[in-house]
Amino acid sequence: MRIMSIQNVQPGMVLGKTVFGSSSKLQLLNAGTALTEEYIARLNELDVTSLYIVDENIGEVDIEDVVCDQTRLEAGKLAKDIMEKTRLGSSFDPCRVKNIINSIIDDLLSNKELLVKLVDIRTMSDYSYFHSVNVAILSGITGIGLGYSSSRLQELMIGALFHDLGKTLICDQMSCMHFLPEDETPAELKKHPELGFEVLRQNKSVSILSAHIALQHHEMYDGEGYPRKMTGSDIHEYARIVAIANIYDLLTTDRPEHPRMPSHQAVEYLLLHAGTFFDPDMIAAFVEGVALYPEGTIIKLNTGQTGVIIKSYRDFPTRPRVRILADRNGIRLPIPEVLELYNRPEYFISEVLDEIDK
Numbered sequence: 001m002r003i004m005s006i007q008n009v010q011p012g013m014v015l016g017k018t019v020f021g022s023s024s025k026l027q028l029l030n031a032g033t034a035l036t037e038e039y040i041a042r043l044n045e046l047d048v049t050s051l052y053i054v055d056e057n058i059g060e061v062d063i064e065d066v067v068c069d070q071t072r073l074e075a076g077k078l079a080k081d082i083m084e085k086t087r088l089g090s091s092f093d094p095c096r097v098k099n100i101i102n103s104i105i106d107d108l109l110s111n112k113e114l115l116v117k118l119v120d121i122r123t124m125s126d127y128s129y130f131h132s133v134n135v136a137i138l139s140g141i142t143g144i145g146l147g148y149s150s151s152r153l154q155e156l157m158i159g160a161l162f163h164d165l166g167k168t169l170i171c172d173q174m175s176c177m178h179f180l181p182e183d184e185t186p187a188e189l190k191k192h193p194e195l196g197f198e199v200l201r202q203n204k205s206v207s208i209l210s211a212h213i214a215l216q217h218h219e220m221y222d223g224e225g226y227p228r229k230m231t232g233s234d235i236h237e238y239a240r241i242v243a244i245a246n247i248y249d250l251l252t253t254d255r256p257e258h259p260r261m262p263s264h265q266a267v268e269y270l271l272l273h274a275g276t277f278f279d280p281d282m283i284a285a286f287v288e289g290v291a292l293y294p295e296g297t298i299i300k301l302n303t304g305q306t307g308v309i310i311k312s313y314r315d316f317p318t319r320p321r322v323r324i325l326a327d328r329n330g331i332r333l334p335i336p337e338v339l340e341l342y343n344r345p346e347y348f349i350s351e352v353l354d355e356i357d358k
Contacts (some may be wrong), residue, residue, distance in 0.1 A: 001052045001055060001062075002016075002055050002061060002297070003050050003052055003055065004052075005042060006049055007257075009035060009053065010035075011037050011040065014033070014054040015031055015033045015051060015054070016055075017031050017051075017052035017063070017118070017121060018030050018352075019051065019123075020072065020122060022118075027302070031052075046123040048121065048122075050119065050121060050260070052121065052296070058296075059323060061295055063117050063118055064117070064118075065117075065118050065295070066108055066111050066114060066116055066141065069105045071103045071107050074100055075103075075136070075161075076126065076129045076130050078097065079130070079161060080126070080129040082272070085169045086165055086169065086199055093135045094203065098151055098158070100193070101136070101157045101158055101161065104157065105140060105150065105153055105154070106275055108140050108141060108144060112155070112217045113314055114141050114144060115297050115313075116137075116294075117291045117295050120133075120249075124255075128167070131164075131249055132161050132248070135158040135160045135163060136157045138245035138249060138279075138281030138286070138290075139156050139157055139238075139241050139242050140156065140160070142241050142244075142289055144284050158206065158207070159207075159209065159210035159239075160238075160242045162196065162206075163196070163217045163246060164192065165196040165199055165214055166194065166196030166199065167189070170191065190218075193215050193218055193227050194215060194227055196211075196215070197214045210238075212238070212239060213236070215227070215239075216228075216230065217239050219239065219243070220243075220276065221235070221279050222276045224277075235279075240278070241286065244278050244282055244283060245286065247269075247277075248290070251266040251269060262297075263293070263294055264292040267287050271287070288317075291312035293309045293317075295309050295310060296308065297352060298352070298353040298354055299351065301322070302348050303328060304325050305328055306324075306325055306326045307325050307339075308322070309322060316341075318349070319341040321339070321340050324338070324339060
């Protein structure tokens with residue numbers, strides 16, 4: 001399967017990955033569903049912009065998530081419930097939060113590769129909830145890579161899940177989901193770190209370090225962030241991790257003002273801002289956990305051949321396994337060739353493509 005813009009999806013295509021929602025119907029459409037005109041129209045109404053599709057033209061490509069569907073669904077539902085309760089001034093059940101975070105940690109620790117290869121397909125109405133879940137997952141993977149204990153992982157991931165909690169006291173999620181440069185962020189919206197911190201600080205079951213993630217996740221390594229213009233190691237390590245996970249998820253997910261950025265370009269953005277926006281050491285730890293070229297990505301090699309990524313490697317991020325589908329002239333190969341780029345130095349990826357000629 002591979003990811004495809006919903007504009008290119010046709011009736012009869014088969015959904016390769018479940019589309020999540022956090023409301024009454026948690027699973028909007030299950031993997032394996034044959035798409036109809038009605039399904040496609042409904043997904044368009046919900047502002048779903050991309051889907052994972054089973055594509056016979058590229059052959060079988062299995063893409064595994066680092067967290068199982070049920071855990072992700074329950075976490076999204078929890079995030080929605082907590083945001084709604086915060087908006088209404090109600091408290092939330094800390095035991096439920098810890099149980100969900102522990103389920104995510106268990107899923108991550110049982111995954112041998114710990115490499116994020118999937119784009120999280122979400123509706124715009126559920127965007128903020130699953131954004132919070134993804135930031136928690138990405139932060140957890142980074143913490144595991146840094147050798148965090150279970151208790152530190154829990155502190156980190158609870159704070160990551162709640163990093164934007166203060167926004168619920170300012171605006172609805174649709175108007176809060178835009179990624180703006182710091183100098184274009186409205187002054188009112190810049191209050192959300194402190195508001196979220198106060199909500200979490202008052203809950204005695206939440207670690208003060210988790211609360212400080214909400215307070216500090218918009219601080220920048222060079223002191224140009226907000227709300228306190230903190231610098232370097234004065235920003236807590238947890239918040240330095242969540243700052244990176246937050247931006248990475250924003251960049252790699254479809255949003256109203258721009259389409260998602262491919263993973264390798266998002267990583268380039270992070271690396272470009274290492275030492276200014278972000279802690280270079282935390283960037284190095286973070287990028288080890290994301291696939292530069294996720295499985296199912298259509299690519300062109302330096303030879304002009306086109307193919308699909310069928311296996312990403314944590315230890316060789318720029319050298320995945322590729323199934324060659326067409327020669328340099330675009331002529332389909334009768335029998336696809338498989339290349340392991342990590343032991344074929346004469347080949348390298350020159351371009352990521354949206355489609356491959358049929």
